[in-house]
Amino acid sequence: MPGLRGLFIPGPTNVPDRVRRAMDIPMEDQRAPDLPQFTLPLLEDVKKVFKCKTGQAFLFPASGTGGWEAALTNTLSPGDKVLAARFGQFSHLWIDMCIRLGLEVDVVDAPWGEGVPVDVFAQRLTADRAHKIKAVLVTHNETATGVTSDAAGVRRALDDAQHPALLFADGVSSIASIDFRMEDWRVDIAVAGSQKGFMLPAGLAILCVSPKALAAAASAQSRRCYFDFADMARANKDGYFPYTPPTHMFRALRASIDLLNEEGLDHVFARHHRLAEGVRKAVQAWGLKLCASEPRWQSDTVSAIFLPGPMGSRSVSASPRWRAASSVSAIWAISMN
Numbered sequence: 001m002p003g004l005r006g007l008f009i010p011g012p013t014n015v016p017d018r019v020r021r022a023m024d025i026p027m028e029d030q031r032a033p034d035l036p037q038f039t040l041p042l043l044e045d046v047k048k049v050f051k052c053k054t055g056q057a058f059l060f061p062a063s064g065t066g067g068w069e070a071a072l073t074n075t076l077s078p079g080d081k082v083l084a085a086r087f088g089q090f091s092h093l094w095i096d097m098c099i100r101l102g103l104e105v106d107v108v109d110a111p112w113g114e115g116v117p118v119d120v121f122a123q124r125l126t127a128d129r130a131h132k133i134k135a136v137l138v139t140h141n142e143t144a145t146g147v148t149s150d151a152a153g154v155r156r157a158l159d160d161a162q163h164p165a166l167l168f169a170d171g172v173s174s175i176a177s178i179d180f181r182m183e184d185w186r187v188d189i190a191v192a193g194s195q196k197g198f199m200l201p202a203g204l205a206i207l208c209v210s211p212k213a214l215a216a217a218a219s220a221q222s223r224r225c226y227f228d229f230a231d232m233a234r235a236n237k238d239g240y241f242p243y244t245p246p247t248h249m250f251r252a253l254r255a256s257i258d259l260l261n262e263e264g265l266d267h268v269f270a271r272h273h274r275l276a277e278g279v280r281k282a283v284q285a286w287g288l289k290l291c292a293s294e295p296r297w298q299s300d301t302v303s304a305i306f307l308p309g310p311m312g313s314r315s316v317s318a319s320p321r322w323r324a325a326s327s328v329s330a331i332w333a334i335s336m337n
């Protein structure tokens with residue numbers, strides 16, 4: 001078939017031509033003396049997308065799942081307790097990872113179609129007078145159900161309870177697309193992936209880590225090697241990496257961030273909201289319904305819809321008459337093309 005083939009799934013998203021061209025260069029020396037002139041400003045500009053000033057950005061050759069593992073293993077020890085809500089496939093997978101890494105998980109199950117139940121989190125944090133909860137996990141945007149959670153509300157719950165737990169946010173399908181304020185919300189680790197809002201192929205786990213989380217890494221006892229913050233920080237300080245980095249992806253990331261900055265992040269967020277509103281109105285006109293149960297949960301990057309009868313055959317049954325859309329049935333409004 002002639003021409004470019006568009007991709008219409010929740011992610012990876014389509015890669016703009018300018019970003020694709022940025023990758024189409026000869027291989028370069030990852031130990032070249034002038035590489036830091038490129039990598040050091042890039043790492044600082046990554047932080048700006050997260051709206052992070054005091055923390056440190058890390059680029060791991062991995063998917064967002066690798067970013068989850070880096071966050072958990074660098075800051076926590078086996079047996080540590082974490083608080084997390086399960087309200088979709090990706091929040092479920094993060095919980096599953098915690099369990100497999102030997103963490104104790106206080107799971108709050110919420111209906112699929114809602115987000116993090118901030119009131120329940122507040123109750124659990126207030127009741128935890130011994131501060132056994134070491135981290136609180138928030139899936140900021142649940143791709144499977146098209147739901148965005150109130151990360152700022154979770155920060156307020158932590159503050160109201162005067163609880164010292166770390167706050168982690170999965171922003172794989174929100175960061176660079178939906179307003180995310182790491183510094184204002186005092187998120188300790190935010191995880192993104194290259195293949196969604198950053199408009200790249202899959203292959204980079206993009207993290208921002210607060211000074212508090214970096215300090216926690218000094219005493220964390222979980223085993224890690226490839227994802228060790230300390231190894232990465234030592235090499236990054238001089239603009240290099242502890243193992244062969246995907247320099248082509250870094251060149252694409254530079255082009256992606258330049259596109260975001262040229263449009264302006266606030267304009268990017270407004271565009272996503274406008275497109276998402278159009279999708280939501282279309283779904284309503286079709287006589288269908290969104291998986292997000294109320295407007296306050298509706299995501300501006302993915303609209304998951306219920307499909308009638310056998311049309312949603314690959315998905316989890318939601319009622320005798322309706323089935324929740326699987327990921328291939330979700331509608332995205334994230335393209336930068």
